[in-house]
Amino acid sequence: MRPVDLAFNQSLGIRNAPAGAPHLLALPWSDRLCNHVGTVHAAVQFALAEAASAECLLRAFPGIAAKAFAVVRQVDVRYRKAATGELHAFAKPAAETVDGLERELAARKPAFAAVEVELRSPDGTITFAGRFTWYIRPADA
Numbered sequence: 001m002r003p004v005d006l007a008f009n010q011s012l013g014i015r016n017a018p019a020g021a022p023h024l025l026a027l028p029w030s031d032r033l034c035n036h037v038g039t040v041h042a043a044v045q046f047a048l049a050e051a052a053s054a055e056c057l058l059r060a061f062p063g064i065a066a067k068a069f070a071v072v073r074q075v076d077v078r079y080r081k082a083a084t085g086e087l088h089a090f091a092k093p094a095a096e097t098v099d100g101l102e103r104e105l106a107a108r109k110p111a112f113a114a115v116e117v118e119l120r121s122p123d124g125t126i127t128f129a130g131r132f133t134w135y136i137r138p139a140d141a
Helices: 007-012 042-060 095-106
Strands: 025-027 068-079 087-093 111-120 126-138
Touching: 007 042, 025 042, 042 068, 042 087, 042 111, 042 126, 087 095, 095 111, 095 126
Parallel strands: none
Antiparallel strands: 025 087, 068 126, 087 111, 111 126
């Protein structure tokens, strides 16, 4: 299952970026996603970033969903600027994840996978930066 297929993410309006876009996911502006000061609620931004980290892992490691069980274990978050419009989610696996995840899973060992995520407005302003660390274990372990 892709992150955009989850009912919660659909209720927020999270969608895949258009083909060829540099970002993974997008969240259109909606007044219903705002907090008491009229900016995108922190929890909404967190949800978009978490979805982007999952989508990043699925794209970087094709087939991982069929052979592994994954949950977020730790998150380091920095809210940088107020979000006042559409958001684009960018994500990439951390270097240590690229170097070791496949090897750990092939050895039938649990692993940790870190993903760096940024949320940006269409003009490039970074509103959120975070690192999502996933606990991943082989599905039959």
